[in-house]
Amino acid sequence: MKRPPKDIIESARLINRRALVVGAAQLGIVGALGWRLQSMQIEQADQFRLLAEENRINIRLLPPARGLIFDRNGIPIAANEQNYRVVMVREDAGDVGEVLARLTELVDIDPENLTRAMEEMQRRSPFVPVTIADRLSWDDVARININTPALPGIQAEVGLSRVYPWGADVAHVVGYVGPVSDYDLSRIDDQDPLLQIPKFQIGKAGAENKLEHTLRGSAGTRQIEVNAVGRVMRELDRQEGIPGKDVQLTLDSRLQSYVQARLDGESAGAVVIDLENGDLRAIASAPAFDPNLFVRGISVKDWVGLNEDKYRPLAAKAVQGTYPPGSTFKMVTALAALEDGVISADETVYCPGYTDVFGIRFHCWKSGGHGNINLHESLKQSCDCYYYEVAQRVGIDKMAIMARKLGLGIKHDLPLSAVAAGLTPDKDWKAKVRGEDWRIGDTVNASIGQGYVLASPLQLAVMAARIATGREVTPRLVRLIDGVEQPSGLGDSLGLNENILRRVRASMNDVCNHRRGTAYSSRIMVDEYRMAGKTGTSQVRRITPEERARGVISNEDLPWERRDHALFVSFAPYDKPRFALSVVVEHGGGGSAAAAPIARDIMLQALYGGPPPLDAYPVAVRDKIAAQQTRIEARIPPGSKAQGRA
Amino acid sequence: MSYLEYNTKYVPTGLRKLLYLNWPVIMLLTAVACAGFLMLYSVAGGSPTPWMEPQMKRFVAGMVLMIIIAMVPIWFWRNMAGLAFGISMLLLVAVELFGEVGMGAQRWINLGFMRLQPSELTKITLVMLLAAYYDWLPNTKTSRPLWVLLPVLFILAPTALVLRQPDLGTAILLLAGGGTVMFLAGVHWAYFATVIGAGVGGIVAVFQSRGTPWQLLKDYQYRRIDTFIDPSNDPLGAGYHITQAKIALGSGGWTGRGFMQGTQSRLNFLPEKHTDFIFTTLAEEFGFVGAFTLLALYLLIVLFCVISAVNNRDRFAALLTLGIAMTFFLFFAVNMAMVTGLAPVVGVPLPLVSYGGSAMLVLLVAFGLVQSAHVHRPR
Structure with a gap:
C-alpha cells in the first residue's frame, strides 16, 4: 500500500504541530526545575549550608x-x-x-x-x-x-x-x-x-x-x-x-593520720583546732573506710561490710555524730550562772550526793556527796549537785544562750557532709518541737549535759577553743583556694568577763594537773605545755532507782551499745593556749579513763609536731606509751607516698 | 508498506553512514556520561572502583551497540517493533514468575551474563510498537475509538505488570511515554482531556481509599507521598532521604563546595548517592552552575532529537525519535523533580549518570534507534 504524498505531508505537519505542544510543555517543566534549583541553591543556600554543617559537626x-x-x-x-x-x-x-x-x-x-x-x-x-x-x-x-x-x-x-x-x-x-x-x-x-x-x-x-x-x-x-x-x-x-x-x-595530714591511728579499735571522733586562726588540724572519725574503694566502684561485699559494721565506719562522727556532752557541758552552766551573777565563783553549794527537785531525786556521781563545794572544786571533781543548784538559779534560757555563744547548738559552716547542728534546748524549743512545757527537771538534766542536750565533737572542740581564748573562734577547713587565703577563723571577743573565764580555765587546769582532778592521770608533764581540760561521761540509758539500790553496774559489765560515752575537751598550753581539742569515744566508759589519755596523746603530738619525748608523760605510763608510739608510727603512711598532678 | 516508497537512493550506505550520524547528540551523550563518571569517582571517595570503572566499560559497550544499531536501516527496526515488544512482555512475565527481589521489589531477571531489568527495556519497545502502529494506521482512523483502544491496551499491559513489581516510577514513565506518542500521532484532544480528568479523579480515589480495605497503593507508597508533602514530619525516618538530599542540594550554593568536597555525600548523609540521588552530589559539589549545566545538556539532547524528528518525513522515524526523546526527558525530569523535592521519590535514575547497567544500555540502544532514524531519513 502506497501512501499518497498529500497524506505524508499532512501527517508530518500534524506531528510537528503536536511536537511543538509537547516541546512547550517540556520547556515549562525544565523552567520549573531551573527555578527550583535557583531557589534552593541561591536563595536558601545559607540555610541549607548551616544544616549541612550541623549534620557533620559534633561537639564533644x-x-x-x-x-x-x-x-x-x-x-x-x-x-x-x-x-x-x-x-x-x-x-x-x-x-x-x-x-x-x-x-x-x-x-x-x-x-x-x-x-x-x-x-x-x-x-x-x-x-x-x-x-x-x-x-x-x-x-x-x-x-x-x-x-x-x-x-x-x-x-x-x-x-x-x-x-x-x-x-x-x-x-x-x-x-x-x-x-x-x-x-x-x-x-x-x-x-x-x-x-x-x-x-x-x-x-x-x-x-x-x-x-x-x-x-x-x-x-x-x-x-x-x-x-x-x-x-x-x-x-x-x-x-x-x-x-x-x-x-x-588546714588539715595536718600527719597529725590526722596519728589521730586516726590512735582512735583505732574504738568508735570515736576527735577534733583539733588551732587557736591562732581556727584551723582544723585534724578531724578524725574512727573507724574509717578507704575512699579509693569508691572511686573504683565499690564491690557489694565491701559495701555491705561497711554498712553492717556496728561501729558505723561510713559516719563522720567528728562532725555528724551528736552526743550528750555530759560533764563537759558544766563550763557552759558555770559561765551562764557566773556571768548572770546568780552565784559568785567563791560561793559554795552543799552536795549531799543528791538533789531533790520537786520530789524527783537527782544523783551526784559520788554517792557520798562532795560536801560544801565552790566553782573551782566542782569543775575539778566534776560535782553534779553544784550544777543542779546553779542551773535552777540561772534558768535554761540563759544557759542555752551561753551554749550557743560557745559554739554549741549551731551549725558550723564547713565544707563537709552533714555537719550536725547539735541541740541546745530551751523553753521555746521544747514548746515548738515537743509541744510540751519546759520542766525544772529538764533544766537540772541539761545542767550536766544530759537530757536533751546534744553536741558533736566539732562543737565541743569549738567550745574548748572559745573558753581558752575568750574569742569567737570559728573552725576553718579551707586554707587556700587556688592560692588565695581564706578568711581566718579567729573572731572577735565573746564579751565574757575575763575574770570569770580565768577562774573557769584555772579549774580546767586543775582537772588535769591537780592530784584530785578527774584527768590527773592524763596530765602533761612538761611545764610549758601543761594541758587544761574537762572530762565527761554521758549516760545513754536511764539508771532506775532499783538498779541504783542494787549498786550501779559498771560499764565493763554492760553490752557495748549500752555503755556510757567517754568525752574530753581540753586546750594547751594552759598559759598560752595553742590548740583546743575534743575526743568522744562512743560507749567508751568514763571520760577520764577512756577519752582523756587519747586527748593527751593527740595534744602532745600537736604541740611537738610529731612524736613527743617520753618525759612529757607521767612516769607510770611511759613504758606503755613507748610501745604505743612504736605501733602507731609504723602505721602512719610516709608523706612521700603522695603524688602530684599527673 | 516499506521505505521503497521513499527515494532511498540518497540514503548513505556502508561506512559513509558514520558521517551522517547525529554527531551533536553523540557529543552531548558523552558529555553527560563523563559528568556521571566524575560523580561516581567522587562518591566512591576518589576511587574508580566500585562504580566508575564498570560504568565506563558499560558506556563504551553501549556506544558500540548504539553505532551498530544506527548502521541498520530504520525500516528493519520498524519491522522488528512487534517482536521486540513481544519479547519484553515475555520477560516482564518471567520477572513476575522467576524474578529476583531487590530493594523490596521484584525487578531483576538474571540472564547469566547480566542482570536485566525488563521494565527498562519495555520503555523503549513500547515506544517502538506505538510508532510502528501509527505508521501503519491510516491517518483517518487515528481517532476512531476502536483504533484508540488498541494502543491503550499496548500501554496498559506492561504498565500493569510493572506496577505489580511494584515499580511506580517505571509505570509513570510507561504511561507518560506511551501517551505522548499517541498524542503526537494525532489522537483527538478529547481523549486526553478525558484521561487527564479520569486521572485526577483516580488520584482523589487513591487518597480516599487510604486506610480502607480496598486501599489502592501499598503503605510504603502512601508514606512516600506523605513524606513528599511534608518531609519535616519525620526527619529521621521516612523523610530522612529527601531532607538530606535537599540539604546537600541547597548547600551547594552558586558554585558548589568543590569536587570531592561535598560533606553530605562524603560523610554518607546522602542516601543512594551513586544511583537515584547522584544529582544531589553533583549539585552539592558543583553548585547551581554545575546542576544547571547538566540540565541544559539534557535539554540540548532532547532538542537535537526533536530537530531530527521534525526534519524526518517518515512517520515511524519521527514518532520513534520524539517518543524516545520524551522518555529520556521524563527520566531526567522526574529524577530531578524527585531529588529537589518537587515530586515524590519514585525510584527513577538520572539517565547516563546514575550507576546502573540496564538503564544505561537500554538508553544507548534507544539512541541507536534515534541515530538509525536520523541516518536513514528520506531525503
Whole structure:
C-alpha cells in the first residue's frame, strides 16, 4: 500500500504541530526545575549550608583535670593518677577472638570483663572503641605497646583518675568522687554539660562534694566531623578546658593520720583546732573506710561490710555524730550562772550526793556527796549537785544562750557532709518541737549535759577553743583556694568577763594537773605545755532507782551499745593556749579513763609536731606509751607516698 | 508498506553512514556520561572502583551497540517493533514468575551474563510498537475509538505488570511515554482531556481509599507521598532521604563546595548517592552552575532529537525519535523533580549518570534507534 504524498505531508505537519505542544510543555517543566534549583541553591543556600554543617559537626566535651586537695603542708591528700586502660576497635582487629586470646596471654584480664567487652563490641558500631581492661600497670601497658603489631585494633589509652594517697585516714574529710548518677542529676540543679558525660566523676561526699564547683573546672570542647553513622572523621577544632582549682586544707595530714591511728579499735571522733586562726588540724572519725574503694566502684561485699559494721565506719562522727556532752557541758552552766551573777565563783553549794527537785531525786556521781563545794572544786571533781543548784538559779534560757555563744547548738559552716547542728534546748524549743512545757527537771538534766542536750565533737572542740581564748573562734577547713587565703577563723571577743573565764580555765587546769582532778592521770608533764581540760561521761540509758539500790553496774559489765560515752575537751598550753581539742569515744566508759589519755596523746603530738619525748608523760605510763608510739608510727603512711598532678 | 516508497537512493550506505550520524547528540551523550563518571569517582571517595570503572566499560559497550544499531536501516527496526515488544512482555512475565527481589521489589531477571531489568527495556519497545502502529494506521482512523483502544491496551499491559513489581516510577514513565506518542500521532484532544480528568479523579480515589480495605497503593507508597508533602514530619525516618538530599542540594550554593568536597555525600548523609540521588552530589559539589549545566545538556539532547524528528518525513522515524526523546526527558525530569523535592521519590535514575547497567544500555540502544532514524531519513 502506497501512501499518497498529500497524506505524508499532512501527517508530518500534524506531528510537528503536536511536537511543538509537547516541546512547550517540556520547556515549562525544565523552567520549573531551573527555578527550583535557583531557589534552593541561591536563595536558601545559607540555610541549607548551616544544616549541612550541623549534620557533620559534633561537639564533644573534654573533661578538665580535677583540682587537687593538699594538706596545710602542701602534701596531696586527693590527687589525680594516670590510669591506663586498653580499648579495642572491632573493625581494626580482624579476628576479635584471636586478638583477645593473645592479649590475655600478655596481661591479666578478668574473664568477666572480657565477656562484657565482647558483648559491648557486638552491640556497638565496629568503629567504636570498647574498654577491655581498666587500671593497668605501666608494665602491662609497656608489654602491650611492644606487641602492637600482633594486636591489631588494640590501643592503650591514658586517663586521669582520683586517688587518695592517705586512704582511710582522710576519708571522712575529703570524702570521695564517683560517677555521676541519675539520682545525682535529679537532685542537683546544675546545668554544667560535663555532667552529661557518662561516668563523669563528681564529688559524692566530704570536701570533694562540698567544694565540687571549685574542684571541677570547666569543660573544654572538641569539634569533630562525623559521618552519617557517627564515625569520627577528623578533629576540626580543640579547646582545652580550664582545670579545677587546687584547694589547700588546714588539715595536718600527719597529725590526722596519728589521730586516726590512735582512735583505732574504738568508735570515736576527735577534733583539733588551732587557736591562732581556727584551723582544723585534724578531724578524725574512727573507724574509717578507704575512699579509693569508691572511686573504683565499690564491690557489694565491701559495701555491705561497711554498712553492717556496728561501729558505723561510713559516719563522720567528728562532725555528724551528736552526743550528750555530759560533764563537759558544766563550763557552759558555770559561765551562764557566773556571768548572770546568780552565784559568785567563791560561793559554795552543799552536795549531799543528791538533789531533790520537786520530789524527783537527782544523783551526784559520788554517792557520798562532795560536801560544801565552790566553782573551782566542782569543775575539778566534776560535782553534779553544784550544777543542779546553779542551773535552777540561772534558768535554761540563759544557759542555752551561753551554749550557743560557745559554739554549741549551731551549725558550723564547713565544707563537709552533714555537719550536725547539735541541740541546745530551751523553753521555746521544747514548746515548738515537743509541744510540751519546759520542766525544772529538764533544766537540772541539761545542767550536766544530759537530757536533751546534744553536741558533736566539732562543737565541743569549738567550745574548748572559745573558753581558752575568750574569742569567737570559728573552725576553718579551707586554707587556700587556688592560692588565695581564706578568711581566718579567729573572731572577735565573746564579751565574757575575763575574770570569770580565768577562774573557769584555772579549774580546767586543775582537772588535769591537780592530784584530785578527774584527768590527773592524763596530765602533761612538761611545764610549758601543761594541758587544761574537762572530762565527761554521758549516760545513754536511764539508771532506775532499783538498779541504783542494787549498786550501779559498771560499764565493763554492760553490752557495748549500752555503755556510757567517754568525752574530753581540753586546750594547751594552759598559759598560752595553742590548740583546743575534743575526743568522744562512743560507749567508751568514763571520760577520764577512756577519752582523756587519747586527748593527751593527740595534744602532745600537736604541740611537738610529731612524736613527743617520753618525759612529757607521767612516769607510770611511759613504758606503755613507748610501745604505743612504736605501733602507731609504723602505721602512719610516709608523706612521700603522695603524688602530684599527673 | 516499506521505505521503497521513499527515494532511498540518497540514503548513505556502508561506512559513509558514520558521517551522517547525529554527531551533536553523540557529543552531548558523552558529555553527560563523563559528568556521571566524575560523580561516581567522587562518591566512591576518589576511587574508580566500585562504580566508575564498570560504568565506563558499560558506556563504551553501549556506544558500540548504539553505532551498530544506527548502521541498520530504520525500516528493519520498524519491522522488528512487534517482536521486540513481544519479547519484553515475555520477560516482564518471567520477572513476575522467576524474578529476583531487590530493594523490596521484584525487578531483576538474571540472564547469566547480566542482570536485566525488563521494565527498562519495555520503555523503549513500547515506544517502538506505538510508532510502528501509527505508521501503519491510516491517518483517518487515528481517532476512531476502536483504533484508540488498541494502543491503550499496548500501554496498559506492561504498565500493569510493572506496577505489580511494584515499580511506580517505571509505570509513570510507561504511561507518560506511551501517551505522548499517541498524542503526537494525532489522537483527538478529547481523549486526553478525558484521561487527564479520569486521572485526577483516580488520584482523589487513591487518597480516599487510604486506610480502607480496598486501599489502592501499598503503605510504603502512601508514606512516600506523605513524606513528599511534608518531609519535616519525620526527619529521621521516612523523610530522612529527601531532607538530606535537599540539604546537600541547597548547600551547594552558586558554585558548589568543590569536587570531592561535598560533606553530605562524603560523610554518607546522602542516601543512594551513586544511583537515584547522584544529582544531589553533583549539585552539592558543583553548585547551581554545575546542576544547571547538566540540565541544559539534557535539554540540548532532547532538542537535537526533536530537530531530527521534525526534519524526518517518515512517520515511524519521527514518532520513534520524539517518543524516545520524551522518555529520556521524563527520566531526567522526574529524577530531578524527585531529588529537589518537587515530586515524590519514585525510584527513577538520572539517565547516563546514575550507576546502573540496564538503564544505561537500554538508553544507548534507544539512541541507536534515534541515530538509525536520523541516518536513514528520506531525503
